[in-house]
Amino acid sequence: MKLIIKGLTKTYKNGVKAIDNLNLEIGTGMFGLLGPNGAGKSTLMRTIATLQSPDSGTITFGDIDVLEDKMALRKVLGYLPQSFGVYPKMSAEALLDYFATLKGVKSKSDRQKLVKEVLEITNLYDVRKKEVAGYSGGMKQRFGIAQLLLNNPKLIIVDEPTAGLDPAERNRFLNVLREVGTNCTVIFSTHIVDDVKELCNEMAILNGGQILKHTTPSKATDEIKGQIWTKIIERDELENMEASYKVLSSNYNQDNTLNIRVHAMEQPADDFKEATPQLDDVYFIALKEEPVLA
Known part of the structure; x- marks a missing residue:
């Protein structure tokens, strides 16, 4: 399934044009959206995730018209914003079970199986009984991936996920993304070049709300030999x-x-x-x- 963005524009009330007639196609696999702070990355991520509306343009994902049928997109979307949530005093296992219930998994045995699976994928199974509020920054980010995997998403958006993580936590987080990003479309928004270099098979550079370059990491470096x-x-x-x-x-x-x-x-x-x-x-x-x- 392809994500296709055409003519997307968003100007805020203060006059800042965060997205400027943006066109982009993203296929299956890990896609790195690279740009400095203030480039328009988070605005674009929130717009794709149906959390805000653009002034003009279209977004389609497969046969879903994202802007016209937001619920259809949300059913296949996993979204990890730059900062998210204040956690209640609940264990990771209990909180994921609660999220699975909200996502419509009615059978207790099905929820238990699903929760175990996402905890193992994100390397959190051994700390499943620990309260999420007490997790480190990297563990919380991996928990964020665990909760978005509960609905088996076809499109995953992660916005600046490694900012503030120490090197060990960053590596663990990137390894989790590698594992989950093989059979779906993952958009990895970051200002950290090494994240894209290590993780993504395709990339775009965004600044001033515009795509400056759309390429692959290897092709991009070959071009400037x-x-x-x-x-x-x-x-x-x-x-x-x-x-x-x-x-x-x-x-x-x-x-x-x-x-x-x-x-x-x-x-x-x-x-x-x-x-x-x-x-x-x-x-x-x-x-x-x-x-x-x-």
């Missing part, structure tokens, strides 16, 4: 370098010098060395080449 150059400079040279070259990023070395990465079609100067392209380079090139729209 021979165009990324590095040089070690002193800190006080950075401003001049930025004035002379298209500097994509700069990172400190242990001796307080900077390693800069520059985008250029040919070697900028003799003291620049060619570098292997990274997805971060693709991201910064897209953001620098396109204006940020209000």
Whole structure:
């Protein structure tokens, strides 16, 4: 099933155009929506999830007209917002059983089987008796995945799910998403380039409410081979370098010098060395080449 978005526009009352005539097709598998904070990612996610209406445009998922038949979409949707819920003092097992009841699973034995299954998928089975309110940030995010899996969704939307997670929790969360994202459409919205690089087979870069680039991580880096150059400079040279070259990023070395990465079609100067392209380079090139729209 494909998610097809055409001509989607959303302007808030304060005049901010959060989505600007956006067109996008997303198929089965893990899709990374990459963009800085304020790019319009959360607005787009909420609109797809039927939590707010656009000013114009269409969204279809398979044969579902999302904007006209919101309930049909919600039946096959799993949504994990950027922040969600205050949990009552209930165990994960009891809370999932409650959610399963709300989703129409009437048989107690069916609920028990379903709850056990989603707890195992999300690696929470061993802590199923613990109150969710006492979970760590990463465990709460995995619980969020567990609850959205209860209705066997065909479309899963996760909005900035790894923000604030420590490296170990982030890895566990990404592993869970890998497992659940094989047979359905998963939209993974993030500003963290590494999340997309490690997880997604397809991606788009969003800024100013517009899609700047729609590609795959491997194709994106292949396209800029021979165009990324590095040089070690002193800190006080950075401003001049930025004035002379298209500097994509700069990172400190242990001796307080900077390693800069520059985008250029040919070697900028003799003291620049060619570098292997990274997805971060693709991201910064897209953001620098396109204006940020209000």
